[in-house]
Amino acid sequence: MDFSFSDEQQMLQESVQKFVHRHYAFDARRAILASAAGYSAEHWALFAELGWLTVPFSEADGGFGGLATDLMVLMEEFGKALVVEPFVAGVVLGGGLVSALGSPAQKEHLLPELMAGSLQLACALYEEQGRYNLASVATTAHVSGSHFLVNGTKVLVLNGPVADALLVSVRTAGSERDVEGISVVMIASNTPGIVRRDYTTVDGHRAAQIRFDNVQVPVSALLGQQGAALPALQQSVDRATLCVCAEAVGALDMLLHKTVEYSKTRQQFGAPIGSFQALQHRMADMFIECELARSIVMMAAMTLDADVPEAQKQRAVSAAKSRVGKAARKVGQEAVQLHGGIGMTDELDVSHYFKRVTAIDSMFGNADFHTARFARL
Amino acid sequence: MNAAFTPAELEFQEEVRAFLAAEFPSEIRHKIARHVPLEKDDFVRWQKVLHRKGWAAPNWPVAFGGTGWTAAQKYIFAQEMAKAGAPEPVPFGMKMVAPVIITYGNDEQKQRFLPDILASNVWWCQGYSEPNAGSDLASLKTTAVREGNHYVVNGTKTWNTLGQYADWIFCLVRTDITARKQEGISFLLIDMKSPGIKVSPIYLLDGTPEVNEVHFDNVRVPVENRIGEENQGWTYAKVLLTHERTNIAGVPRSKVRLEELKAGAAAAPDGQGGNLLQDPVFAHKIAETEIQILALEYAELRALAAVSVGKAPGPESSILKIVGTEAAQRIDELAMELAALQGLPFVPEQFEDGFDGELIGAEGEASAMLTYFNNRKQSIFGGSNEIQKNIISKAVLGL
Ligand SMILES: Cc1cc2nc3c(=O)[nH]c(=O)nc-3n(C[C@H](O)[C@H](O)[C@H](O)COP(=O)(O)OP(=O)(O)OC[C@H]3O[C@@H](n4cnc5c(N)ncnc54)[C@H](O)[C@@H]3O)c2cc1C
Numbered sequence: 116m117d118f119s120f121s122d123e124q125q126m127l128q129e130s131v132q133k134f135v136h137r138h139y140a141f142d143a144r145r146a147i148l149a150s151a152a153g154y155s156a157e158h159w160a161l162f163a164e165l166g167w168l169t170v171p172f173s174e175a176d177g178g179f180g181g182l183a184t185d186l187m188v189l190m191e192e193f194g195k196a197l198v199v200e201p202f203v204a205g206v207v208l209g210g211g212l213v214s215a216l217g218s219p220a221q222k223e224h225l226l227p228e229l230m231a232g233s234l235q236l237a238c239a240l241y242e243e244q245g246r247y248n249l250a251s252v253a254t255t256a257h258v259s260g261s262h263f264l265v266n267g268t269k270v271l272v273l274n275g276p277v278a279d280a281l282l283v284s285v286r287t288a289g290s291e292r293d294v295e296g297i298s299v300v301m302i303a304s305n306t307p308g309i310v311r312r313d314y315t316t317v318d319g320h321r322a323a324q325i326r327f328d329n330v331q332v333p334v335s336a337l338l339g340q341q342g343a344a345l346p347a348l349q350q351s352v353d354r355a356t357l358c359v360c361a362e363a364v365g366a367l368d369m370l371l372h373k374t375v376e377y378s379k380t381r382q383q384f385g386a387p388i389g390s391f392q393a394l395q396h397r398m399a400d401m402f403i404e405c406e407l408a409r410s411i412v413m414m415a416a417m418t419l420d421a422d423v424p425e426a427q428k429q430r431a432v433s434a435a436k437s438r439v440g441k442a443a444r445k446v447g448q449e450a451v452q453l454h455g456g457i458g459m460t461d462e463l464d465v466s467h468y469f470k471r472v473t474a475i476d477s478m479f480g481n482a483d484f485h486t487a488r489f490a491r492l
Numbered sequence: 493m494n495a496a497f498t499p500a501e502l503e504f505q506e507e508v509r510a511f512l513a514a515e516f517p518s519e520i521r522h523k524i525a526r527h528v529p530l531e532k533d534d535f536v537r538w539q540k541v542l543h544r545k546g547w548a549a550p551n552w553p554v555a556f557g558g559t560g561w562t563a564a565q566k567y568i569f570a571q572e573m574a575k576a577g578a579p580e581p582v583p584f585g586m587k588m589v590a591p592v593i594i595t596y597g598n599d600e601q602k603q604r605f606l607p608d609i610l611a612s613n614v615w616w617c618q619g620y621s622e623p624n625a626g627s628d629l630a631s632l633k634t635t636a637v638r639e640g641n642h643y644v645v646n647g648t649k650t651w652n653t654l655g656q657y658a659d660w661i662f663c664l665v666r667t668d669i670t671a672r673k674q675e676g677i678s679f680l681l682i683d684m685k686s687p688g689i690k691v692s693p694i695y696l697l698d699g700t701p702e703v704n705e706v707h708f709d710n711v712r713v714p715v716e717n718r719i720g721e722e723n724q725g726w727t728y729a730k731v732l733l734t735h736e737r738t739n740i741a742g743v744p745r746s747k748v749r750l751e752e753l754k755a756g757a758a759a760a761p762d763g764q765g766g767n768l769l770q771d772p773v774f775a776h777k778i779a780e781t782e783i784q785i786l787a788l789e790y791a792e793l794r795a796l797a798a799v800s801v802g803k804a805p806g807p808e809s810s811i812l813k814i815v816g817t818e819a820a821q822r823i824d825e826l827a828m829e830l831a832a833l834q835g836l837p838f839v840p841e842q843f844e845d846g847f848d849g850e851l852i853g854a855e856g857e858a859s860a861m862l863t864y865f866n867n868r869k870q871s872i873f874g875g876s877n878e879i880q881k882n883i884i885s886k887a888v889l890g891l
Contacts, residue, residue, distance in 0.1 A: 243853075246763030246832055270853075271833040292765060312852065316836045317698075317861050324837070324852055383628040393878060444825070451868050455626050455876065456651050456703075459696050459869050466697035470865065477828065477835055477861070483773055 135196035163232030183419035194365025204273035209236030211351035216339030237278035239269035275323030440482025574744030741816030
């Protein structure tokens with residue numbers, strides 16, 4: 116048994132720490148959020164230069180190795196600084212789908228560009244009626260000659276506003292919740308018939324609701340075998356889920372740390388509020404939640420890297436997401452509460468961490484969804 | 493023991509319903525349904541309608557324009573208001589400063605201030621908290637130094653809800669810096685147009701400038717604006733605080749929101765071909781919340797019944813504040829869970845008046861997470877829930 120980081124992981128961690136220390140102060144982040152693109156192109160280029168965009172990919176795909184434990188190390192540091200660059204949506208999820216489904220030619224075409232930072236991807240997977248169910252696909256792709264005609268609406272397409280291309284789950288056979296008959300097509304964002312409603316999410320990321328109105332896609336845009344994409348979708352989403360869990364672990368730690376520090380300096384009734392036992396126990400509970408979240412996320416990352424059946428990996432990810440959701444609720448609320456009024460303000464970073472961990476609980480399946488999935492598997 | 497309404501009370505209920513159906517402005521109803529934030533004019537317009545009916549201030553003594561209602565009538569009124577989606581009058585004038593003026597003000601002050609509060613001609617805000625005096629309110633540092641017929645006020649008040657609209661602010665200020673901290677405080681009414689006052693907005697985590705910081709730089713306040721005795725302000729403020737607490741359970745509003753939540757869940761697909769109300773876990777959570785609100789409702793009725801036989805609202809009212817805010821916050825959580833992915837879009841223009849584009853998500857979903865964030869304030873203000881528990885520990889349990 117060994118829970119320590121490898122040399123490479125330590126180097127990765129240090130390089131992210133150095134980056135956020137230099138570039139990701141609260142006001143610098145605020146400026147990025149306010150920019151048109153919602154992320155920094157310079158930072159993105161730097162991510163590529165530092166090799167971070169290769170972390171999700173195997174050596175066979177030209178990447179750093181593709182270990183979930185590496186992603187965990189990276190994402191925790193991103194979480195501590197609330198990095199908004201679209202790493203999970205574009206590279207882990209988008210790149211993951213390409214890597215899992217793409218033909219050698221498609222991979223060769225797409226992955227080097229993705230890792231070089233010159234291609235932005237977004238995945239359009241969720242639909243209103245489907246809640247968190249990836250198999251609930253009502254968006255259709257009918258073959259017409261050498262084209263698919265795609266029709267339907269996808270919600271919360273993370274990174275949708277800036278993506279060059281969209282990876283869209285479509286139904287090529289069967290009915291709405293069938294596990295068979297789901298395919299993934301890649302569609303250039305500027306294809307006629309795509310109607311995008313761009314927005315910022317409550318936690319400052321960019322996303323879009325996207326309608327496809329008779330969008331013509333060449334049959335060659337299909338990724339993987341027609342009608343058999345669901346397992347790869349689930350796998351890629353699970354890896355993205357692990358990533359946001361690790362990000363949450365970093366953010367939760369910051370919430371704990373900031374609350375403890377604040378409680379030592381904030382004076383009421385002639386004493387630091389941290390000296391009140393009622394609050395000490397609350398912070399002890401926050402600490403417990405943080406440690407349990409960290410532990411279970413490590414378990415999940417190691418399980419993804421292990422040679423075990425897919426169902427066991429799914430179960431591990433659901434366990435982590437469920438527990439992280441609970442921790443996000445508890446630690447987020449307590450951090451705000453223990454800060455009092457100042458915790459409610461936009462000017463203090465605490466509310467931004469709170470919003471991010473809350474948003475993470477709501478994406479890729481919330482705590483209830485993953486508890487139920489864990490029980491089912 | 494009997495919790496049923498009498499025939500007369502049921503008749504009153506009909507009267508309230510008919511009034512609300514006829515008089516609650518449809519534009520405001522529409523705004524609330526679309527989660528468009530109400531502006532000053534909306535509140536004032538609605539409160540003036542209530543005033544014309546004579547129902548603006550149910551809690552005031554009849555002599556000053558109160559309704560003379562029984563506890564049951566007040567309860568019915570609050571319930572029907574919530575059902576109709578009609579906002580309660582902004583509390584700072586009617587529920588906070590007015591009871592203090594009525595109880596401790598002199599005749600001149602009563603004549604000068606109460607009619608304008610009742611008629612919603614003047615907007616008030618509450619100036620208690622300071623950057624370094626929150627839970628420990630009595631440690632406040634804003635000073636008022638007597639110079640002839642004036643006090644000269646210096647300091648900073650903060651978290652003033654809707655202070656940007658206010659014509660007047662009621663403040664706790666320190667008039668004796670040598671006394672024990674509770675004993676050197678006075679209660680002052682200050683015209684917000686006085687030279688030397690500066691109001692700066694504070695943005696909350698959901699992006700709304702709902703609160704403000706109010707700075708006082710040598711602001712001259714006539715001595716006649718002091719309520720009661722100099723250095724007795726703390727006593728008056730404590731009375732006001734219990735008043736604030738008895739009205740804080742929010743049971744009628746929570747019940748309505750719970751019904752909306754159930755309707756929303758019944759309409760929300762669970763992703764497996766059913767709806768969310770059929771999901772046993774979600775249904776269980778709703779049921780638990782409903783039970784909690786039912787218990788709270790009866791706790792509040794018991795408190796009301798005690799007050800109606802002449803007992804003052806006691807420290808038990810802390811229960812209503814704690815459980816009332818926790819229940820409201822629980823509903824926020826469930827609404828956010830219901831919205832799932834559709835709670836994530838932050839599209840404030842959807843909540844602007846006159847927005848006629850397509851909504852993202854079903855009705856209510858796009859505001860669910862923002863409401864969750866914003867309502868975290870409920871367990872912080874009005875005496876934080878921790879402070880309420882301290883009160884229960886000391887005053888009720890004798891610890
Ligand atoms: C949205 C909003 C609107 C508000 N509107 C107004 C307004 O209109 N007018 C006005 O005057 N004020 C207003 N307030 C201020 C509010 O009353 C204070 O925020 C509240 O009293 C808490 O004070 P604080 O923020 O300084 O927190 P602090 O007092 O610093 O408390 C920080 C934390 O420590 C806890 N704590 C403090 N002392 C103890 C103790 N002895 N034992 C256990 N726990 C303790 C608190 O419960 C809290 O969790 C508003 C606040 C908010 C957030």
